[in-house]
Amino acid sequence: MAALIKKKRLSVLVAVIILLAFSFNLQPVTVEATSTGGLGPVTPKDTIYQIITDRFYDGDPSNNIPPGFDPTLFDGTGSDLKLYQGGDWKGIIEKIPYLKEMGITAVWISAPYANRDTVIEDYHPDGSVDRWTSFHGYHARNYFATNKHFGEMQDFIALRDALHSNGIKLVIDFVSNHSSRWQNPTLNYQPEDGRLYEPDKDENGNYVFDSNGNPVDYNGDGIVENLLADPHNDIHGFFHGLGDRGDDNTRFGYRHKDLGSLADYSQENSVVVEYLEKAAIFWKSKGIDGIRHDATLHMNPAFVQGFKDAIDSAPGGPITHFGEFFIGRPDPKYEEYRTFPDRTGVNNLDFEYYRAATNTFGYFSETMKDFGEMMIKTSNDYIYENQAVTFIDNHDVTRFRYIQPNDKPYHAALAVLMTSRGTPNIYYGTEQYLYPADASDIAGRMFMQTSTSFDQTTTAYKLIRKLSDLRRSNEAVAYGTTEILYSTDDVLVFKRQFYDKQVIVAVNRQPDRSFAVPDLKTTLPVGTYQDVLEGLLYGKSMTVVEENGQHKIKGFTLSGGEVNVWAYNPSLGTEIPRIGNVISTMGRPGNLVYIYGTGLGGNVTVKFDTTPAQVVSNSDEMITAVVPNTPGIKSITVIKGNYTSNSFRYHVLSGDLVQVIVKVNASTEWGQNIHIVGNLPELGGWDPAMSTEAMMCPNYPEWFLPVSVPMGTTFEFKFIKKDSNGNVIWESGENRIFTSPNTSTGTVDTPVYNWRY
Template identity: 25%
Template sequence: MSAPTSPAPTAPPLARRRASTTLLATGALLAGAILPVAFQGTAHAATANGGDVIANLFEWNWKSVGQECTTVLGPKGYGAVQVAPPGDSIRLSNGTHPWWDVYQPVGYDLNSRMGTEAQFAAMVTACHNAGVKVYADAVINHTAGANQTSTDSYGGASFNPSTYTYAGIGYDRSSFHDYPATCPNAGNTINDWNSAQQVQECQLVSLSDLYTEKDDVRSKIAGYLNKLEGYGVDGFRVDAAKHIAQADMAAILAKVDDTRWGGRPYVYQEVIPGGSGQLAPSAFEGNGSVLEFTYAHKLKDQFTGNIANLRTFGQSWGLEPSDKSAVMVTNHDLERDNSTLTYKDGSRYVLAHIFELAWGYGTPQVYSGFRFTTNDDSPPADAHGYVTDTDCSSGAWNCTDRDQGIANMVGWHNAAKGQSVANWWDNGNNAIAFSRGSAAWVAINNSGSAVTQTFSTGLAAGTYCDVIHGAPASGGTCSGPAVTVGSSGQATVTVGAGDSVALYGKGTSCTSGCPTTSPAPSPTTSGTVTETFHETKTTVWGQNVYVVGSIPALGNWDPNAAVALSSASYPVWSATVGTPANTRFEYKYIVKDGSGNVTWESGANRVHTAAASGSETLDDTWK
C-alpha cells in the first residue's frame, strides 16, 4: 500500500488509546440482520417504528437496555439503541475492571460483562417489541492486547494473548498481522500515522491486529456478525474501522446477511479524522456511514462561543455528507479527552442535543453513559466486574436519553423529517430559533439571561405544547406551558437562560386539512352496507390511523369518536363499518399520536355513496 503524502495526523489521544496495560479500541459497526433458519421458529418478528435517532446506552447491561427500550425508547420514538460489544472480553488480573476491557475481545460467544447470551437475546426481543432496532458495537479489527498477561475473561473463553491463540474462535499466530511480513516495524508499532500500511497492518496500541486479508479471518468475523443478526441485531458500529483496509471490510460485509427488517444492515464506522487519501473519512463511505467527530468538535466550539454561527452548519464546515454521517454530541472516548461537550457542561450539553435533534443533519445519537472520576473507571459493577442494573436516580449514571426535553425532541425530530430549515432568527450572539418547514419550531437560548421575542414559527395558527417543559395531555391541555401561534404564524415567546422552547404538531385547533362541515344525511332506504376501509399510511412509533366522517357510524366528524383502523397488514390500515344503504357520506383519515395530537390528511373530503346492500371495499392512500 502507498502512504498518503499529506502531513501525518497525530496518534489517537491517550484518553482513547493507552499504550500500557490500559488499552482500548474504539469504533464499531452497526448493522441489521435476518434470522438464520435455526432461529426462525422462536424469534420475534420485529416491526420498526420508523425513527432514526439512536440512543447510545454506553455499557448498560442487557436487562437494563431491554427495560429502557420498553419504557422510554419505544414510547418516545427512538429508532434504535446502540449496545456495548456483545462478545467475551479479557478480565484483568488486578481487579480494576476498566470500561475499555470490553474493547479487547477474546471470544465470539455472547457471555460478557453485560450478561448472558440468553439475556442478550431477551434484550433484543424486548427492544423489537417496542419498535426499537438494536445496533451492536462490533470490535472486529483486533483481539486483546499482545502485551496483556491475563488469560481470564468474563465469559470463560480459552485464550492467551501473548501467544496469539484464541481457541474458541480458532485464531492462531497466522491469523494476525505481524512484523516483518505485513507490519514493517519491529514490535508491530505504528510509527507513521500517515502510512495506510502501518495504520491498517500494525498494532493500534499493542492490540493484536487481525489479518483481514485472509478469507478464513473474514469468514470468522462475518460468522460472529451473522450470529448477532441471528438474534435480531439490526446494525453494527464498526470499532477502529480506520484500521481495517476498505477492501477487507467490503469483503467481510459481503458475507453478512440482510436484516430482518429488510435490506442491508446499517453500518457506521469509527474513523477518527486525520490523514488523507485512503485514511480520510470520505474513503470509508463505500462501506457505510462514518462517525462524525468533526460535528461533535464544532458543536462544542459554538456552544462555548456563539451559536448564531450555526446558521450554516453542515458539509461546508468540513463534515461528511449528511446521508453518510452518524452525528453525535459526544461518545465514550470524546467525553474522556474533554474535546466535546459532556454531562459536566450542564445546560450546554442538553441544548447541544436539542440542536442536534432539531437541525436534521445526519443520523443523530443521544449518548447516555456513566459518571467517572478517572478515565479508566469501571461502569457500576459487582466485585467480579459484571455491570449492575442501571439506576438513573443513583447519580452514578447519566440517563441523557430520559431528559424530558431531549426525549420529547425525538418526537419533534420524527415529525420534522423531510422538512427544510426555515424562519431562521438569531440575536447575533447566543440565541437562535428556526422551523423545519411548517412542521416544527424551536428556540435555543445559550446565554445567561432570558430572551423575549416575537418569532415567525412557520406553524399554523393554534395552541401548542412546549415539549421541552411538558407534553400534550387529555382534553387538549398541556402538562407544561403552552404557546399560542397567531394567524400570521407568529408567536411571542420568552426563552429562559440556558433553556429552549420547542413546538410541533397541529396545535389544539384543526387549521390544516380540516373537513368541510356537512350535516349527517338521512338514509334514503333502510338497511346497512358493510364498508371496509383500507388506508395505506406509513407511521412512526405511537401513531395510529382512524377514519372519521359525516355520519354517526363515522363519528359525525368528531375525532374523539373516529373509528380506529387495525395495522395488522401494515402499512395498510383497515376497519369494517356498517353504513346506511343508498346513503352519500363524506370522510377523511386522521392520525393520532400517543399524546392525543390529531393530524388530518390534506385536501377535500372524500365522498362515497353506499350501495343498496351487501359489502364494499374502499382502497385509499393518505393525502
C-alpha cells in the same frame, strides 16, 4: 498390541462423544442458518441509547466471577473503573421499563461475544502498575461464544426477546479490526495476548453448540474452543503484524498498523474475511437489528463494503450499519470521513456534529452561528445526512456533564441533539447527569447502578421522552431538511421540514441572559403554536401572523437557557408518495431494500432509475422491494398513479464482492496520486471522476490498493494520475484485464504492473 490399544482408546472417545451428545443435546450448525428476524433496521425515527453492558445494571450476580476468572479483577462498587463492575444482560432486561418510558426505541450494547479475560497491566516509570480488564468488549477472543460476564446465549436471546416485545431494537458492537493487545507497549513491547479462538467443529466442519446455542466440548479434549490465530505464531497471515501506528498518519499507517498494540487483522486475507463474515452473520441470525462497527477509520474500505454486503445478503434482510470513523475538528481526513458511507454502505458516528456541539454548548469556544453553519455544511456534504448517528458524548470521549455542569446549556444541547438532522444516540446516564471524576474516557465509564437511582423525573429524562415522541410522529425531524432562520453568537433558530411538515427550534445557550429575536419569515399557517416541551425548558407559545401578504413569526424574547420546539404536523395524505429514508443504501441484486416515507401504500411501482423493482410488501409508511439487476448508482423513485416521488440515491452492486489487491510501479510529481478506473461501476465505469480512492504508497514507487469487485468476473481497468486540481493523466496502451476470485470470501493480488508512459 499398540494398534489394539489405539482402537480401544478410539472406542472410548467415541463413547464419550455420544454421551456428551445426549448430555448437551449437541447441534452442529452452520452460521448461515435462517435468521430469527428482528424489528427492522434503526431509522432516523429512532432514539438510540448506548449501554456499556458491564456499566449499566447487575441483574445476575452469579456471573460476576465466571469460572477461571481472577476474582481480584472484579470490583462491583464503581470505585475502580478499570475492573469489571457486574452489569449484564439480565440487568438490561430489568431496566427495560425505564428505557421504554424514556422513549428509547433502540439500544446499542457492548460486543456480546467472548473477550480476553486476563489482566492487562500497564507499567509506569515510577514503578506503579495499572491493572485493567476488557470489560468494554473491544478485545475479541471468540466471536462464537458469549461474554460470560454478561450471560449465556439463552440470556442474550432473552434480552433480544424482551427488547423486541417492548418495541426496542437491538444493536451490538462488533470489532472486525483487531483482537486484543498482543504486545505490551509499557514493557518494551513484550509478548502479551491477541489470540483468537473458535468453537469445536463436527466432522463436516460445522461449529457445534448445545440446544441453548453455547459452544461445547465436542471433541472430548476438555475445552470448548480451539486456537484459530496467534499473532506470535501467525502461520496463516491472520494479522498485519506491522507494529504500532504511533504518529503515522498516512492511510497506510492507520489502516494497516496496530491501534494501541491491538493485533490488527489482515482484512486482505481470505481466511480472515471468511471468519469475520461468518461471525457477523452468526450474530445476525440471533435477531439483532443493527451493528455498530468499531474503528472503521482503521479498516480497509474494500473489506468494509464487502463485509457489510455479506451481512445484509444473509437471511433476514438488511440491518443498520454505522461505525466509528474517529476524526478531530478540523481534520485532514474529513473528506475521507464524509464519503465513507457512500463508499462502503456503513454510516458514521457523527464526530463532526459531536465536536461542534461540545465546542458550542460545552466549552463555548464556538458560537451558535458557527454551529448552524456546521449543520448546513454537513447537510450538504453528507449524502445520507439523516442516517449519521449524532451524539454529544460516548464511551471514547469526555462525558458532556464534565464539560458543561450548568443545567441550562446542558439541556439545550440535548434538545438540539434530539431535533437535529441525523439519528440521535444518548450515552447511558446522560439523562441522570453522570459526572465523572475527570475528563478521561475511563472516568466517564461509570457504573450506573452505584452512581444513580434511575430517576425518571429528571428534566433530561423527560426532555428525551418528549422529543423522542416528536421524532416518531413528525417526519420533519426524522426525514427533513435543515434551514437556519436566525443565528447570533448565543441564539439559534432552525427549521426542520419534510414537505408541509415543520418543526422549528429556538435555543438560547446562555443560562442567565435574555435575547430578543426579530420577526422571522415563515411558510407556516397563521395561528398559535404551543411549545412541544410544554415549558420544560422555559418555552412558550409562538404566533404566526400575516402582514402585507407575508406570513411571519412574531418577534419574541428568549430568556436564559430557554428552548422552544414548535411543530406543525398536517397529514400529507395517501395519494402522493414521498420518500424519507432508504435502508440499506447499497446492496447486490436480489437483496431486500426498505423504503420509508409517506403515501407508500396501495398500488405503487418502485424504480431504480428506469428499471422496475419487485415490490414484496408495502404500507403507507414503508415499502419492501427487491434490488433489481441494474448495477451502478441509481435513483430510487416510487410511482403511484400520476405521481412520482422524490428520489433517493442507491448503489446497486455488480454482485457478491471480493477483494483484488491491485499493485503498480509508478513515478509521480508532487501532488499527484495514482487511481484505478475501469469498466465496472465499482471502478467508476471509466469515469475518472468516479475512480477509486488514491492508491497507497508506503514503499515508493510501488502503489497498492484493495478494491471491491464482483466475484468470478473478468474486468478491464487502467491506472490514472490525478493532482489536487483534478487534472487527469491516463496511462497509455490497451486496457488491462484481470479476473477476480470465484469464491465469495476470496482475495487475490495482481502482479506488480508498471505504469505505461
